[in-house]
Amino acid sequence: MQLAGRVALVTGAGGGIGRATARLFADRGARVIATDIDEAGLTETADGYGDAMVACPADATSADDAARAVALAGERFGALHLLVNNVGGSRPGKTVTDFALDEWDFWIRLNLTSTFLMCRAAIPAIAAAGGGAIVNVASGAGVTGMGRNPAYVAAKGGVISLTRSLAIDHAAQGIRANAIAPGPILTPLMKRNRSEPEIAFMSKLSLAGRLGKPEEIASTAAFLCSDDGAYVNGELINVGGGRGGPI
Numbered sequence: 001m002q003l004a005g006r007v008a009l010v011t012g013a014g015g016g017i018g019r020a021t022a023r024l025f026a027d028r029g030a031r032v033i034a035t036d037i038d039e040a041g042l043t044e045t046a047d048g049y050g051d052a053m054v055a056c057p058a059d060a061t062s063a064d065d066a067a068r069a070v071a072l073a074g075e076r077f078g079a080l081h082l083l084v085n086n087v088g089g090s091r092p093g094k095t096v097t098d099f100a101l102d103e104w105d106f107w108i109r110l111n112l113t114s115t116f117l118m119c120r121a122a123i124p125a126i127a128a129a130g131g132g133a134i135v136n137v138a139s140g141a142g143v144t145g146m147g148r149n150p151a152y153v154a155a156k157g158g159v160i161s162l163t164r165s166l167a168i169d170h171a172a173q174g175i176r177a178n179a180i181a182p183g184p185i186l187t188p189l190m191k192r193n194r195s196e197p198e199i200a201f202m203s204k205l206s207l208a209g210r211l212g213k214p215e216e217i218a219s220t221a222a223f224l225c226s227d228d229g230a231y232v233n234g235e236l237i238n239v240g241g242g243r244g245g246p247i
């Protein structure tokens with residue numbers, strides 16, 4: 001129960017990595033505000049967790065929704081200590097020369113601006129609670145690049161850099177900030193974006209011989225948010241099963 005006594009806010013908790021994170025944090029003793037735009041998904045995530053998890057329908061790209069979700073943590077649990085910025089996604093297939101500006105803006109807002117908005121809303125509350133931790137879910141794509149997905153690659157690179165900035169600026173308030181770069185993880189996003197043959201191909205390239213499970217990102221986030229991770233700050237942790245070659 002390494003997260004007992006802590007209050008966490010997890011974005012994109014209606015499925016995939018966010019759902020696994022919200023559940024694991026609650027399993028480890030945290031009380032959780034789970035946010036998503038998918039209300040049905042959120043209900044499923046919170047099912048069985050009783051008062052330990054509150055489902056909060058919210059758009060992570062909205063400043064008003066970010067403020068509302070943070071306020072809810074105070075109302076329901078009296079504080080906020082942990083923030084996992086998990087919302088993100090992409091639709092590969094275009095190069096920069098094919099991108100319309102509004103498409104570019106959409107993906108940057110979903111992956112990078114959402115992280116800024118949630119941090120801006122949550123940091124004063126986390127500081128008021130005496131400190132805590134932020135985990136930003138970036139991507140291996142933000143480290144190595146990825147073909148035909150430039151807005152996502154740029155946004156995730158931005159998330160990694162923003163994490164370092166957060167760590168420096170808010171250490172004095174007792175707040176640590178770290179990023180995770182997942183490799184290929186079997187989630188609804190992966191199933192939307194990649195065909196079965198592509199998934200089989202990626203599995204072979206991983207030293208693990210398989211795609212990752214959402215729970216394997218959640219456990220890294222839990223470590224970073226716990227006292228076990230107390231001396232880890234401003235870092236990026238790659239969780240990709242070990243790459244056997246370029247994906």
Ligand SMILES: NC(=O)c1ccc[n+]([C@@H]2O[C@H](COP(=O)([O-])OP(=O)(O)OC[C@H]3O[C@@H](n4cnc5c(N)ncnc54)[C@H](O)[C@@H]3O)[C@@H](O)[C@H]2O)c1
Nearest residue numbers: 012014015016017037059060087088139184185187188189
């Ligand atoms: N799956 C992978 O292989 C992989 C690899 C690297 C990084 N990631 C990153 O991990 C994170 C989670 O990915 P996933 O695979 O679980 O995705 P997913 O699409 O399976 O789940 C994302 C969740 O976010 C929610 N969401 C989407 N837009 C939202 C918004 N504006 N506000 C609130 N909620 C919103 C969706 O409803 C969904 O429940 C993302 O940031 C993604 O970029 C995933």
